[in-house]
Amino acid sequence: MTDYSEQNTQQPYNRADEPPTTVRPVMQPDNPYASTRGSITNKQLPAFDEAIINKYNRSGPRYTSYPTALEFTPIPENIGVNGFEAVSLETKILQNRESRAPLSLYFHIPFCRHLCYYCACNKIITKKNSDSGDYLEYLIAEIKLKRRLLTTEGGKNPVVKQLHLGGGTPTFLRDEEMVQLWEFLQTQFEFLPENEGDYSIEIDPRELGDNTLQTLRSLGFNRISLGVQDLEEAVQIAVNRVHSAELIANIMAEARALGFHSINLDLIYGLPHQTPATFAKTVDRIIKMSPDRLSVFNYAHLPERFKAQRQIKDEDLPSPSDKLSMLADTVNTLTEAGYQYIGIDHFALPDDELAIAQRAGKLHRNFQGYTIMGDCDLLGFGVSAISQIANANTRYILQNHTDLTVYQETINAARSNPNVMPAAKVIKTSIKDRLREYVIMNLLCHDYIDFKDVNQKFGIDAITYFIDEIKQLGAMQEDKLIDMDAAGIRIMPKGRFLGRNVAMVFDEYLAKKHKNRFSKVI
Template sequence: MSENLQWDPLLIQRYNRPGPRYTSYPTAVEFLPASNDRPERDAFAKRDPSRPLSLYLHIPFCAHVCYYCGCNKIVTKRREQAEPYLELLKREILAKKALLGDHRRVEQLHFGGGTPTFLSDQQLQELVEFLQQHFEFSDADSADYSIEIDPRELRPNTLTLLRELGFNRISFGVQDLEEAVQIAVNRVQPESMIRAVMNEARELGYRSINMDLIYGLPHQTLESFDRTLDTIIELNPDRLSVFNYAHLPERFKPQRRINAEDLPSAHEKLAILGHCIEKLAAADYHYVGMDHFARPDDELAKAQASGKLHRNFQGYTTHGDCDLIGFGVSSISQIGDYYLQNQVTVDAYEHCLSDDRLATLKYRHISLDDKIRREVIAELLCHLSVRFDTLDNRYGINSREYLQASLQALQPMLADELVLIDDVQIRITEKGRLLARNACMAFDSYLKQHEQQRFSKAI
């Protein structure tokens, strides 16, 4: 896949409307309330036992509040709050282990949050060893065991311990290296700290290192973000996630501490993104899609080149053949044709588990129509094309006729040469790669009732 990304700010502004990020289809706003845990038990009962597992553990605690954050988190300095939560987590792990029976082969593990390294080194070790007691973890080179890292929340031995426990991929939350920006969002971490953590991770042999950046934060300018990019490129992470900051203080209380007057203008923000894309491409980062970049030799880029990239609640992934099992508050599972979300508060989560129930809050059992549209959306986001004959053979339909209304909705993008449609396939052009999310919206049968109030803008 070439790197001839075409940056046209006028075109991007024209298409820059709210829409989902499609980590699932239907998206999480379409999940239905669950009055009990029966949908989740049905999902486990119908699971294909030949499918390997991807485990996600949500650790909600943060010692500091980052003002831009919209995650489900508990901000506290009281480290002792973690211990009762870990006991609940272990109870859920045992409950789901029982439903999985003897088919518990794990190929992917991810600790997210919150701040997973809020846990002490001993707690991290005990949690991983508990998982290892109850699941069979693959030792294949392709196995993917990752954790999100806050550089401020590392003890002297934490990265060494995590590597010894089997973690081979880590993600650092950097966001921006300018002090004024860090102060404005309450995430102060000097460049020297980022360098030290990065160097240590390299020395310990982590296979892939990701850094998160955010554009659109207070006091950012084109010049200031360019300085951050210079340093990041020098540090040479394997992957980069460059996210758009969506200022929604009416939805996310911490964002009310950000002064809207300090945010870059829409014009400046767009210029920052354009410069970022051009600069990373020049530094030999491959644009995977949806804010993600990777070195050409990284597994993510190689999976896309070979047509084996997938997308789920963890974003782009190389393990799309796994059933995703979530543990902890707000975590989401994807088991076959079921999506299942846990309770989002610790009290409700504890109440369910104490009553010997799974902590199911919402679910969705997808229809045939959902499956067809899910495949189209995933293929466009991962590989920029989808073939009609593949859909016809897999679902027993005439896909051109079946998707006629959606193909008609793509006409403006077709006229702007962002999409090509012929007898063989739907394809995103080089000109349209940055707007692939917009093309996916044409296939979303639920979008019109939600798009304005529920989603951030595409760019």
């Protein structure tokens, strides 16, 4: 076993029972994750092994954060001292954030005009156009509320590198409302030029105005994501989401003509009436449209938890074996077509920024999924929106009220009381959490964790510190899902579909609780 102690003479490495630190070495090594993937070659492609997948496939989180959202705790109400109301926790967190850190802004638009039966989100189905205008007023009020707490050097507006509108259906906002929101944001923040920043929006192709794409592009949006799910009519009818392949192709053609940098399409396998043959047909048609990115999600049928899914009949769903066949065929077809498998359902063309970042060892994950903007604080706005704010050795994860009425009541109260803030839940991460997050995210982003890198960043001996986890990975090593040695842990092609299972070994919370709160990895 290699002794790495000579790599950092400023401090001794801690024993396994001592806490990690964040003391940084004087010299950082070259990025150890940049060369793990290399060019797109067969040896880098995921290898499908049905027996292995069935052996290890178990429920687990998607790790858009660590700790995951299941560790949220309620923020206690402010209790004043000597008659004065206390400053809220969210206020303190925003005031104390690193002022030089750039921002990623997320806006949650909860409305949809149609109920999709596969949906596992608490969306609000409405056709009232007035809802969007009312909601926009609350968003603007929340922006003002949070912006006044953000300090910057020289009194300049905070720098924004990334913005994303999610939902629901963000294009539920009318074009003029989108312009109003964007123009207001320009007065509050300093946005990087659109050729440097990442400004994206999710779109329901059925709810797109004649001039919406042109409006979005003129504002500076440079990336769009279309929810397609499937192109077979029988499947679309069964999930109440009907649209034509021609509509998708036309939207993509218009987006390219307008100069959008990247187009993502969402597909779902495991929906009612799907078969390996029909889904393969959909994938072939999608490849001809050549989206820059693809998200291919596994449908988890949980009607006892999600009311909308009760419209789907169990007997109409494909068998587990057919679902595995759909996944295997899809991955093989996409990789043969030149797409890079990013991980956790995501694919990208080799020249897309996401694929480039992964090959460069600079890919990250947060509540927006895979991202190239890992140095940003995430600031969320709207009902249920989540923020991630770093402060020295601690990261705070905050979530707004998930009930629209309560969220609106909170914003109304904040108009007259500056101590009221919209966050209702919080996770305060420890330095141990930050260490495990680093391991988990690098495994999911780069299929690798470098022990020397971990030692230098956290002041530990990784092999000693994670000896129990390393022992647990022994079976995966025997099955050739991973390769472990004194240098680190590498996920092999045979294990790439099960990267989450490898990461779960390092999740301290998962071992203690939440065993039945997730869907299967595949």
